Amino acid sequence: MERRTFLKFTAAAAAAAVATVTGCESSSASDPLPTPTEPILPPVGEGITWGSCATNCWQACPLKVHSKDGVITRIETEGKATDDWDNFDHEIRPCPRGRSMRQKVYNHDRLKYPMKRVGRRGTDEFVRISWEEAVTSVAEALQKTYAEYGKNAIFMPLGGGSHDLNTGVTQSSVRLLNMAGGCLFFHNDYSASQYREGSAGMYGYLASNTGDTVGFWNTGSSLRSLEDSDLMVCFGYNPMEARLGGAGSGYEYLNVKQKNNFKTYYIDPRFTDTAVTATDEWVPIRPGTDAALCEAIANVLIEDGYADIPFLEAYTYGHDKYVEYITGVTDGIAKTPERAEGICGIPAEKIREIAEAIGTASAPFVTQGFGPQRQGNGENNARAVMMLPLLVGKISGDGMNHGGTPGNGGLSHYAMMPADTLQDLMNMKIMDVTIPAASHLDAIEFGTQMKPSTHDVRYSDPELMTADKPLDTNVRFLWLASSNMLANQNGDINRADRLLNDESLVDYVVVVEQHMTASAKYADIILPEVSWLEMYDVIQSYNKMDCGSLMYAYGITPSVEPMFECKPAYDICHMIADKLGIGSKFTNGGMTYLDQVRKVYSEFKKSNPWIQGDTFEEFVSFGPQRQRAPEHANVGKIRDFITDPEANPLGTPSGKIEIYSQYFESKQSQAEGTDEINPLPVYFACDESYEDASASEYPLQCINYHGKHSAHSIHASTPWLNEVLEHHLWLNPVDAGAIGVINGQKVIVESRRGKLEITVRVTPRIVPGVVAMPQGQWRRMKGDIDVGGCANTLTDSKPSPVAKSFRSNTNRVKVYSA
Secondary structure: HHHHHHHHHHHHHHHHHHOOOHHHHOOOOOOOOOOOOOOOOOOOOOEEEEEEEOOOOOOOOEEEEEOOOOEEEEOOOOOOOOOEOOOOOOOOOOOOHHHOHHHOOOOOOOOOOEEEEEEOOOOOEEEEEOOHHHHHHHHHHHHHHHHHHHHEEEOOOOOOOOOOOOOHHHHHHHHHHHOOOEEEEEOOOOOOOHHHHHHHHHHOOOOOOOOOOOOOOOOOOHHHHHHHHOOOEEEOOOHHHOOOOOOOOOHHHHHHHHHHHEEEEEEEOOOOHHHHHHEEEEEEEOOOOOHHHHHHHHHHHHHOOOHHHHHHHHHHEEEHHHHHHHHOOOOOOOOOOOHHHHHHHHOOHHHHHHHHHHHHOOOOOEOOOOOOOOOOOHHHHHHHHHHHHHHOOOOOOOHHHHEEOOOOOOOOOOOOOOOOOOHHHHHOOOOEEEEHHHHHHHHHHHHHHOOOHHHOEEEOOHHHHHHOOOOOOOEEEOOOOOOOOOOOOOOOHHHHHHHHHOOOOEEEEEEEEOOOOOOOOOOOOEEEOOOOOHHOEEEOOOOOOOOOOOOEEEOOOOOOOOOOOOOOOHHHHHHHHHHHHOOOHHOOOOOOOOHHHHHHHHHHHHHHOOOOOOOOOHHHHHHHHEEEEEOOHHHHHHHHHHOOOOOOOOOOOOOOOOOHHHHHOOOOOOOOOOOOOOOOOOOOOOOEEEEEHHHOOOOOEEEEOOOOOOOOEEEEOOOHHHHHHOEEEEOHHHHHHHOOOOOEEEEEEEEOEEEEEEEEEOOEEOOEEEEEEEEEOOOOOOOOOOOOHHHHHOOOOOOOOOOOOOOOOOEEEEEEEO
């Protein structure tokens, strides 16, 4: 390390270690605040640049980064003179994640040099190597894998560490692998696959292209439309913890609730911060039983005459089968509130009250978060919620929502960086064969047994789909692009550890990363990337799914020089491309990293002419630029369908909203064990659900949620956040008394798959029989106990029935004193 670099890092680390209160004093609290028209100037000698919190919460909040003598000194917000939410001119305030970014940059676990593994995978045993040795090793391993196994032996897992960037490590890595010969890729994601597949089974892909499991979200109305609503019913929707920045859905929901005090029913196993702050009534429910509740609500709507039968006849397919099932004609069991009470734990009288509220509302806004769909029966939970506004014929219009997640139209999210054009990417060296995002462990262990009919393998070639062709190889090479999915953020990380340490299965793991994450410890080669505050990029808001209705964009430039031997991901991939003999192709004949960013901005500017700045540099100088986001195209698609269903059919087999899903019907043979794939959106009890008697040794249901400390696992090692937002287990007092534990003590949480240690917080804010913890902490083993407290030490890698995705909230555990 150069002495100058060492002194910079030491000074910055010392500054970051100062107490939080001291950090807050940097704005000189004793000085009077300037008037809004008076410019706020930095101290003499201090520079200001725009940076971004590129955390995968999709808000991409801007950061005003102050630095002096090559060291970041503090982070501030925009400091706008006006803050007008009503007129879409409010400040995009970062939450604690963004405000702690200085400490993330100078964190103790920053990767500083290229390294290679010398011990067992997962043990953090590495030695420093040169960049030349590192990129040569990666290039040779790629060439060997292509030669021996072909491109489908190389897999790049989903990663969220650069999700909000346009020229980050994900885009550079995809560009490199596309040009090198391709790889096996993924469809859907970990966040909302069951919701996507479930809603696509009802509505088709709406405004997206058919089969577009990368770009499709069944996004509904904007939260701003709640100004015209008289009722809101939320299922597991918690924006004030998951998306709490100034331009996020949490702040938007709070504002619109204050403007229009509509009645709100908040249905969730936890009394979340959203429920505490901006709802009228918490309706506690057992995890995974949302569809049972919806069946009972539907029963009341049908039996009491609230259901709009002419609407269902005109616009839906299979409504008659659904009505027969709900009323008991099909199986002799009416799906009454009394029946549901024994399953979901909600009193029958309350179920009737909610049903009557929906039936009598002029403009009901029914919505859902992603917790209910992260279940073994998650696809049906998502569809069942969407049935409620459909039954009363109120899915389109002022103040209404079709039951999906709220959102808006927005700016394009991915620019042309991964390939020369988007068509180059989609013409299928990357996307010609994909597997579900959560299936990479299966692809490592038995990839050649995976085929379309059993594991949802998808080929772009229809003939290969018809032939039900299995994968031609197992995955043997893993490329992690700022991804902690491999050994932390996927189901059953105990299984991941076993597979990754079987070197007869996995030949090579390369990790491009900023921090020594739990997954980075499994690398054979680590390539250190610059932090978000050492980058150039074009940053865009992502309004398309559960974000606020403020659309914005801004440019970022490095606040400090790249630290240690870290490099931009583009330069890292360029070096590997050179070793592969495709360096000129990768760089379009010699374009630098900054050249590529300028090219991305040029394309972005063409499609968004309202943006000011003829060049990237001018764009940066304007700071964040904003305007109101348009309605999501899905909303218009549904409106057009309602206006004229013959002229504007949906992309389902019937052209209508399919209550009886022909897509789900075609998938029924894929159900395994106790799982069900029912064409109707109905409830079933799956493995480790509330009704699973075989799991009696593990008496508590365990769910995990997106807490305020981190979006996924990105900020898990930031000390300030871990100090202020403690990682802990919620436990109801009834269960605490039965177990014999008290508030604040350490406990062991154990499932069939593993056990972890965590601090318990005894609180009535959670349903008895259920425990909950934030997801995202990094696995750290001490013997057979994860003392880091990663929720996925407990979860299963068994996929959900249709989407083949993560069922992290279907999980039974026992809790006892540590």
